[in-house]
Amino acid sequence: MRNLSSRNSTRSRSTPTPCCGKVGIKRGPWTPEEDEILANYIKKDGEGRWRTLPKRAGLLRCGKSCRLRWMNYLRPSVKRGRIAPDEEDLILRLHRLLGNRWSLIAGRIPGRTDNEIKNYWNTHLRKKLISQGIDPRTHKPLYPNPNSSEIANIGPTQNSNPNSFPLEENARVDRAAATRVIESLTITNSDQFPNLVFDDGAKTWPNCDGFNKGLQSHHEQNKEEDYNGNENEDTFSLFLDSLINENAFHHGSIWEAEVTSSMAAFGEKDGALNSYDLA
DNA sequence: AATTGCCACAACCGCAACCAT
DNA sequence: CATGGTTGCGGTTGTGGCAAT
Structure with a gap:
């Protein structure tokens, strides 16, 4: 099973010979x-x-x-042209939630590829956040002022919208909650998600790969009529939408309830959210 | 007009998970 | 269960275009 933390694990098998180094x-x-x-x-x-x-x-x-x-x-589904402001806003929110998980982010932005979003982040958004005094990796202030109660906001409207949520506290809550939700999808078994079985070979997507795959296929399924996971994926889309809904971030303290209720909506038994190490 | 430096984006590389045997 | 091949992901590099000098 692929999970989010295993990327850092020791490689257990030999790396295949690079195919691009061959002569000819x-x-x-x-x-x-x-x-x-x-x-x-x-x-x-x-x-x-x-x-x-x-x-x-x-x-x-x-x-x-x-x-x-x-x-x-x-690919016909690839959208060309500039990233629109609403797409940029979505990228920012998803990055705050998911970190550098470009394929996951791309899965939520129709027609955009992970490579494109990664490039856009590295060339535009990263610099933009830095110029605003925000650490693009953590979405926290680069130079927090301990003497000030004022905390930087984040997002395209952060400077113009005085009602934007404060970054520091929410960033902490957001990332912890997101990590817990995502990791929850790696440690539960199919019995806990009886309604979330993909028909495309991804097995149950409580594991990350299926999670990922389901998201990625979201756009393609619009063009490829043979995809069968619509209902489950729509359910998951609603779930992830709820995670990236700014309203959820406005009340960091209610994240637990937000996430718990969302998970409950999937038919998950209670307790899964308690099985994480918050550290 | 030629040169230099910067930027954006396409492409490559290494690694890890998945899958078949 | 072990192994080799395949696929997908994220980080990094290479290159073309453009602006500045």
Whole structure:
């Protein structure tokens, strides 16, 4: 089972040989001709089997490169153009909640890829927060003034909206709560989420991977009619919406209740939220 | 007009989880 | 259960375009 903390765990198996280092494999920017070949091939034969796709399609690229090109650029669902202010606002909120989990964030922003959001964060939002005296990693003030009760706010409207929630306390509560919710999805079993079984092979998504997968497929399912997890995913979407709803952040002290009720809405038995280490 | 520096974004790399055998 | 192959994620790098000098 994939969980959020395991990324830091010791690698137990040998790393596969990098596919992009082979001789005769083209690297660097894609040409329009290559794009056309890849897009036409995937239209005809579908995604997947990336390792062997280049050979089958007649491309001198590694499978990884083909996958990336398709996912981040050629897919019909990929939205081009500037990030809109409402998208930026959503990115900020989701980042505050989820941290650098770009694929999760992208899963909530239709048409945007994880790479695009990551780039946008690193080139725009990170600097923006820093210029506002906010640590982009923690969403806390970079230079907190112990003598001042005034705490910086966050978000695109933070300077213009005097009613914005205070950052420091809420950031602490937000991240702890988010972490607990997400981690809860890694330690519960399917019995605790009887209604949350994906039909796409993701098994139950109380584990992170299914969680992730369900989110990622959210947009695609609009185009791919064969997705079967609509009901469960809609339920989860509502849940995550509630997490990123600013109203929830306005009352950090009621986070527990917010999250608990949300989890209850999924049919989770009580107690799961107590199984975390808050440290 | 040529050069330099900066910025934005596409692409690559390494790692870890998943899956099949 | 162990192992090898595949896929996906996040961090980082490379490169083209543009503005400033």
